[in-house]
Amino acid sequence: MSSRPRARHRVRAAGNRVLLQPQIDPKLKKELLQKCFKKELSKDVYHFLLLLVDKHRFVLFPAIVDEYRALSNEARGILIADVTTASAASKKQQKAIADKLEQVTGKKVELRLHEDKSLIGGVVVKIGDRRIDGSVAGRLETMKRKLLANE
Secondary structure (H helix, E strand, O other): OOHHHHHHHHHHHHHHHHHOOOOOOHHHHHHHHHHHHOOOOOHHHHHHHHHHHHOOOHHHHHHHHHHHHHHHHHHHOEEEEEEEEOOOOOHHHHHHHHHHHHHHHOOEEEEEEEEOHHHOOOEEEEEOOEEEEOOHHHHHHHHHHHHHHOO
């Protein structure tokens, strides 16, 4: 991995720490926004960010971004699937999961990958409020419930 993406991440993280702190003077926040983004963003977006600072609502920015992404994805027919596996999924496995989910949903699917060793094996997929548990841990839990129910 090159150092440039890591540097960008550190700058973004430092900016978030400054912009999200209510104790920091709004003038300093606006200066930071101007130096970092004035030439990079559309006039409307830049002024929206300044408005968030003025109204002491920048803390809402992450939620605003999440909602914007959700609306944008919905308009483009894209679903986000949180896919959790016991170990890192290979590119081939990722493609197979995405293809199957696209076939089932009839929409383009983007994967957000997570790892959880407690799954033992298999996969858990969450799309919106739907959860599909194909993990070994999930199957063992189901078997346990059935066995205890029959006592």
